[in-house]
Amino acid sequence: xxxxxxxxxxxxxxxxxxxxxxxxxxxxxxxxxxxxxxxxxxxxxxxxxxxxxxxxxxxxxxxxxxxxxxxxxxxxxxxxxxxxxxxxxxxxxxxxxxxxxxxxxxxxxxxxxxxxxxxxxxxxxxxxxxxxxxxxxxxxxxxxxxxxxxxxxxxxxxxxxxxxxxxxxxxxxxxxxxxxxxxxxxxxxxxxxxxxxxxxxxxxxxxxxxxxxxxxxxxxxxxxx
Amino acid sequence: xxxxxxxxxxxxxxxxxxxxxxxxxxxxxxxxxxxxxxxxxxxxxxxxxxxxxxxxxxxxxxxxxxxxxxxxxxxxxxxxxxxxxxxxxxxxxxxxxxxxxxxxxxxxxxxxxxxxxxxxxxxxxxxxxxxxxxxxxxxxxxxxxxxxxxxxxxxxxxxxxxxxxxxxxxxxxxxxxxxxxxxxxxxxxxxxxxxxxxxxxxxxxxxxxxxxxxxxxxxxxxxxxxxxxxxxxxxxxxxxxxxxxxxxxxxxxxxxxxxxxxxxxxxxxxxxxxxxxxxxxxxxxxxxxxxxxxxxxxxxxxxxxxxxxxxxxxxxxxxxxxxxxxxxxxxxxxxxxxxxxxxxxxxxxxxxxxxxxxxxxxxxxxxxxxxxxxxxxxxxxxxxxxxxxxxxxxxxxxxxxxxxxxxxxxxxxxxxxxxx
Numbered sequence: 014x015x016x017x018x019x020x021x022x023x024x025x026x027x028x029x030x031x032x033x034x035x036x037x038x039x040x041x042x043x044x045x046x047x048x049x050x051x052x053x054x055x056x057x058x059x060x061x062x063x064x065x066x067x068x069x070x071x072x073x074x075x076x077x078x079x080x081x082x083x084x085x086x087x088x089x090x091x092x093x094x095x096x097x098x099x100x101x102x103x104x105x106x107x108x109x110x111x112x113x114x115x116x117x118x119x120x121x122x123x124x125x126x127x128x129x130x131x132x133x134x135x136x137x138x139x140x141x142x143x144x145x146x147x148x149x150x151x152x153x154x155x156x157x158x159x160x161x162x163x164x165x166x167x168x169x170x171x172x173x174x175x176x177x178x179x180x181x182x183x184x185x186x187x188x189x190x191x192x193x194x195x196x197x198x199x200x201x202x203x204x205x206x207x208x209x210x211x212x213x214x215x216x217x218x219x220x221x222x223x224x225x226x227x228x229x230x231x232x233x234x235x236x237x238x
Numbered sequence: 239x240x241x242x243x244x245x246x247x248x249x250x251x252x253x254x255x256x257x258x259x260x261x262x263x264x265x266x267x268x269x270x271x272x273x274x275x276x277x278x279x280x281x282x283x284x285x286x287x288x289x290x291x292x293x294x295x296x297x298x299x300x301x302x303x304x305x306x307x308x309x310x311x312x313x314x315x316x317x318x319x320x321x322x323x324x325x326x327x328x329x330x331x332x333x334x335x336x337x338x339x340x341x342x343x344x345x346x347x348x349x350x351x352x353x354x355x356x357x358x359x360x361x362x363x364x365x366x367x368x369x370x371x372x373x374x375x376x377x378x379x380x381x382x383x384x385x386x387x388x389x390x391x392x393x394x395x396x397x398x399x400x401x402x403x404x405x406x407x408x409x410x411x412x413x414x415x416x417x418x419x420x421x422x423x424x425x426x427x428x429x430x431x432x433x434x435x436x437x438x439x440x441x442x443x444x445x446x447x448x449x450x451x452x453x454x455x456x457x458x459x460x461x462x463x464x465x466x467x468x469x470x471x472x473x474x475x476x477x478x479x480x481x482x483x484x485x486x487x488x489x490x491x492x493x494x495x496x497x498x499x500x501x502x503x504x505x506x507x508x509x510x511x512x513x514x515x516x517x518x519x520x521x522x523x524x525x526x527x528x529x530x531x532x533x534x535x536x537x538x539x540x541x542x543x544x545x546x547x548x549x550x551x552x553x554x555x556x557x558x559x560x561x562x563x564x565x566x567x568x569x570x571x572x573x574x575x576x577x578x579x580x581x582x583x584x585x586x587x588x589x590x591x592x593x594x595x596x597x598x599x600x601x602x603x604x605x606x607x608x609x610x611x612x613x614x615x616x617x618x619x620x621x622x623x624x625x626x627x628x629x630x631x632x633x634x635x636x637x638x639x640x641x642x643x644x645x646x647x648x649x650x651x652x653x654x655x656x657x658x
Contacts, residue, residue, distance in 0.1 A: 064652045069561060090565060097563020104655060108558040110248075112255035117247075122562045124244045170562065182655075 016081055017178055017210045018043040018066060023075035025061060035061050036073070037233040043178070048204040048211045050221040053230035059214045060182055062230070066212065067100060067180050068092040080177060097126050101171025105183040108167065111156035115142070115166050118155050123173045134173075141169040145199060161192030168199060179203070181213040185220060197223065245568060248559075249575040256548065260580060263544040267584025267635060268591055270537030271627045274530040275592025278623045280599055281526040283616035285519055292515045294391040295449070296508050297358070297481030298490040301338065301497055304504045308332045336362075341477035344501060353484050353493055356389040358382055360479040361466035367459075368430040368438070369421050376417065378431065378459050380466020389483040399425050399445020408462055410444035416456030418446045433469050441465070450606070537584075538634035545577055545642040556646055557654035570647040577639020578632070585631030589624050 025036040035058045043049050053059045064070040066077065068084060071092070077085045079095065087095075096102075109118045119138040123129065129137075142148040145165040150158050155166065164184060171179050181200070185193040197220055203209045204225075213224070221227045229237040253260045307329045314324060338344065341359065348354050361380035366373040383401045386392040393401050397415065404410045411431075413423060423429055427443045441461065448455055461469075467476050484490055490507035497505040509516070549556070556569055600617035 064655075067561075070652045093560070093563055093565045096561065102561050104561075108554060108561075108655075110555050110558065112251050113248075117251075121244070121559075125241070125563050125568075127241055127244075 015045045016042050016078070017045045017047075018212070019078045019081075020062075020066065021076040021078070023062070023065060023073055023077070025058070025065065025070075025073045035233050036065070039075070039233075039235055041228060041235060041238055043210055043212060045177075045210055046204065046208045048201065048225045049213070049228060050224040050226070051212070051214045051228045051230060052216070052218070052221050057230045058233045059230050063180060063182055063212070063214050067102065068096055097122055098174055099177045101168075101174070101176040101179040103164070103167050103171050103179065103181040103184040105186040109155035109163055109170075111154070113155055114152050115147070115155055115158065116151040118166060119169045119173055122170060126174055138169070138173060141172050142166070145169050161188055161195065164188060164192065164196055165199065168196070172203070176209075178210040178212060181211070181215075183215055184213060185215070185217060193217070193220075241568075245571050245575060248572050249579060252548070252552070252572070253576055253579060259544055259548070260576075263541050263580045264584035264587070266537040266540035267581055267631050268587040270533045270634075271585050271588025271631050272591035272595065273533050274630070275589060275623055275627050276595045276599070277526055277530050278626075279592070279596045279617045279619060280615070281522060282620070282623075283600075283618045285522055286618065287612070287616045288522075289515070289519060290391070291450075292512050293487075293508075294394065296511060297390070298484045298487055298508050299482040299494045299497065299505055300507075300511070301480040301482070301501075301503050301505045302478065303334070303336055303338050305331045305334065305336065336478050337472075337476050338478065338480065338503060340475075341480070342475050345477075345480065348480070348482065353486070353489050355483045355485045356385060358385050358389060358481040358483075359463065359477045360481065361463060361470070361472075361476060362478045363466050363469045364434055365469065366432040367417060367421060368432055373432065374417065374420060375457055376431070376459060377457050378411070378461055378466060378469065380463040380469075381460050382463055383460075390481075395449050396445050396447045399443075403444035404460065404462065407442060407444050408465060409442050410461070411441040411465075412445045412447050412460040413443050414455040414458045415446055415448040416452060417459060418443070420456075431469065433471075435471065437469070437471070439469060534630050534634055538638045541577060541580055541635050541638035542641065545573060545639050548576070549573060549642050549646050552646075553649065553654050556649050557651035560649070560651040561655070566647040569649075570643045573643035573646050574636065574639045577635045577643070581631050581635025581639075584635070585628050588631060589627060592624075592627065593619075 019040075019042040021040050023036055023039040024034070027033040027035055039062060051059045051062070061070070065073050068077075068079075071089075075085070076083060079099070084092065084095065109115075110121070113121075116135070116138055119141060120134050123134040123137070124131070139148055139151060142151055145168060147158075147162050147165050147169075150162055150166075155163065158166070164187075168179075168184075179200070184200070185196050188196060200211055200213070201223065204211055211224075213220075215221055226238065228235055311324075311326050311329065313319070313326055345357055345359060348357055358381065363378045363380065365376045365378050367376045368374075381392075383392065383404045387401045396412065399412065404412055411429060413429065417423070421429065423443050423446075425443055425445065428440045429443055431439045431441060433439070447460065449458070464474065467474060470476065482493065484493060487508065491509055494505040494507035494510070497503060559569055559572075560566070596617045596619065599615050600619075602615050603613060604615040606612065
């Protein structure tokens with residue numbers, strides 16, 4: 014099995030308001046196709062870890078490998094490109110661009126990557142939306158759809174460039190149980206049918222129980238994986 | 239190219255979704271640029287007119303012979319009394335003629351001078367205008383009408399008749415508006431002039447001129463040079479005044495000095511004659527540019543403000559764009575793009591606004607005694623004003639957009655997302 018993501022001795026400090034050691038010697042690996050959840054109490058550093066893994070936060074000590082290549086110390090341009098092409102994101106607060114249509118939101122990362130024609134990207138975006146059952150909302154403005162629909166749009170956007178891994182920061186945290194189950198089922202399907210790797214931070218124990226593996230964190234350390 | 243299209247698409251959507259704010263920002267630029275165009279066009283037009291009042295009429299160098307006492311009296315020439323206090327009472331003017339000595343030779347020499355653009359010789363004659371038994375004081379200037387028109391826009395002050403009529407009719411006279419009014423003269427009438435020697439000449443009125451100065455218009459008239467010489471009973475070499483127009487007005491003082499030294503004549507230059515005129519022009523220009531630039535800076539601050547607010551509102555969007563693969567530079571381009579679109583649209587509208595108001599002003603009636611041939615306000619439609627205006631619109635909106643966009647570029651997406 015190929016390792017999609019591996020962290021070696023990651024340490025992170027906050028300097029504001031006082032010096033604080035957030036992450037202490039974090040090391041773990043995620044295999045291709047694995048569905049991993051991270052659990053822990055608020056403030057244990059799990060979101061901070063996710064932002065480091067997602068390459069958005071570059072101020073840390075230790076080494077991070079993506080697809081078996083070292084990415085620690087790479088330039089912002091290279092990391093931006095990597096995020097665009099290989100990593101999909103789903104946040105707790107769906108973070109769509111409210112003035113744009115659902116379709117525009119989904120297409121945008123692919124348009125930025127600019128590897129395919131506009132028409133091809135549009136076809137794929139509609140296909141992804143269809144897969145998630147919201148193709149009928151494609152031409153509505155992103156601010157005009159419900160919270161559950163927004164989260165599914167965010168997943169469609171995360172998938173548009175066919176990334177190697179999807180990362181989620183409490184993707185169901187803001188949803189009612191029905192929508193929450195729905196989103197989980199979609200993620201589970203992506204893992205089972207498409208062989209996609211997933212890394213999800215969650216508070217929801219039922220959610221974590223149904224993933225392949227759960228990493229439990231406490232006070233900046235991994236205590237179980 | 240594709241990427242630019244995408245960034246433009248985002249820029250456009252942001253602007254359209256905030257149509258009100260964007261329009262207000264653009265209107266700020268529009269008014270700034272519009273007012274700039276109006277002010278500059280109108281002020282330079284007025285300046286040109288006011289300058290023209292003086293420049294067109296005033297020779298750069300005026301050469302004449304003045305009746306005055308000798309500066310060195312015979313008493314001063316006695317060496318042994320050099321250190322004494324010499325007082326001569328009742329000094330009389332030096333006996334000399336009003337005419338410029340050997341004028342044709344002088345004119346010929348000045349014509350060959352590189353600095354000189356043209357020469358207008360004149361003959362001044364004191365006369366009486368006669369109407370039955372009434373005598374009116376008057377002054378007749380003999381001129382070369384064609385040269386006066388070429389060098390000093392003479393025709394601008396002729397309200398009736400023309401320069402050509404004077405050229406055609408050797409017995410013709412262009413009469414001052416005040417004189418014409420007093421004697422009820424119209425074109426085609428005859429007016430009788432009496433010279434100091436007592437000769438009487440009937441001349442035909444071929445036109446009326448109005449300089450705007452009542453004291454001039456009440457006494458002055460113009461005839462052909464040869465006619466003036468005839469009035470005095472003098473030959474064609476009799477010239478009392480020579481007016482010079484130079485290629486470079488700034489050389490006037492130097493030229494006047496040269497003439498004084500070389501020909502022992504009185505020569506007065508335009509700067510000496512109209513010292514206040516240059517100061518006025520400079521200050522008017524200064525005010526115009528100060529006001530215009532202030533307006534543009536205010537418009538620039540408006541744009542800066544609105545973009546700053548926009549970026550605050552769009553923090554989440556910026557974070558999400560960065561998280562999904564847009565670089566800081568892309569984000570910066572989006573916001574600079576918004577500023578530039580506001581600048582281009584606002585600036586172009588400003589040019590249109592400025593142009594139409596300028597047209598309006600240039601069609602507004604403006605009647606002035608000083609310039610009888612002008613009937614509307616003077617406005618300059620110079621393309622360079624429009625180029626400067628547009629460049630300033632682009633430059634100021636770019637600067638106003640640059641600082642906020644720089645902040646957007648450096649926003650850390652993690653910080654934004656973590657705050658939620």
